[in-house]
């Protein structure tokens with residue numbers, strides 16, 4: 001029986017910590033940290049994600065604003081909005097919700113975000129800083145994974161960590177953070193031969209592929225910490241991860257559920273990054 005890693009509870013604890021720090025910030029600087037989000041179009045998942053980000057801002061006491069642009073916005077209009085928000089002193093953090101509608105140049109638009117306001121850490125400068133381990137803004141989902149492992153006292157130093165998936169926003173940066181925490185890191189992906197023999201080595205197994213049921217109990221080392229970043233819908237439309245929970249849970253030592261595992265941590269780390277950006281601005 002694995003220990004269930006409760007992301008919802010941990011996220012609530014961290015938000016309570018952030019509320020106190022935000023009150024201190026307000027007392028000291030006479031303003032509240034601010035986050036601006038640009039959403040283009042009405043992608044249903046993006047609508048929900050952005051709403052959750054705004055709620056989290058209210059919860060921790062930040063100023064927040066969502067700028068909604070029409071689905072058929074021109075590249076220049078989106079770019080102009082990013083530049084406007086870069087220059088707006090009300091906001092310490094700025095993000096453009098992805099994916100963008102077809103026809104918009106996601107890479108170019110993200111590249112225009114002021115790196116000091118890049119609380120998603122998607123800008124190539126922040127991705128590069130992460131590689132050089134002199135980062136000050138950590139990507140939200142990978143940072144949430146490390147935070148969960150630390151709070152549940154899963155040993156990282158010298159641990160065999162296997163990350164399945166090599167996306168720019170989860171797999172690669174998660175591997176970088178595990179490496180920075182002194183784990184021995186392997187990144188597996190769609191071209192990996194004999195995935196099971198790789199995952200079975202893992203003391204820490206992070207799965208971020210987007211394929212329901214990819215990881216089954218027989219692929220897990222007994223006692224391993226299993227972190228499931230997958231967000232899939234099964235045939236009944238129910239939200240599920242990449243890990244087959246029923247077969248994995250009896251083998252693992254720790255396991256995150258989906259929903260209620262890594263998911264709630266991502267928004268929480270976004271709040272943490274926004275407060276850090278605000279503090280950096282005031283202290284410099």
Ligand code: GUN
Pocket residue numbers: 095096097098099120140266
């Ligand atoms: N789309 C899915 N996840 C994210 C995220 O963390 N940030 C942004 N900007 N877009 C996303």
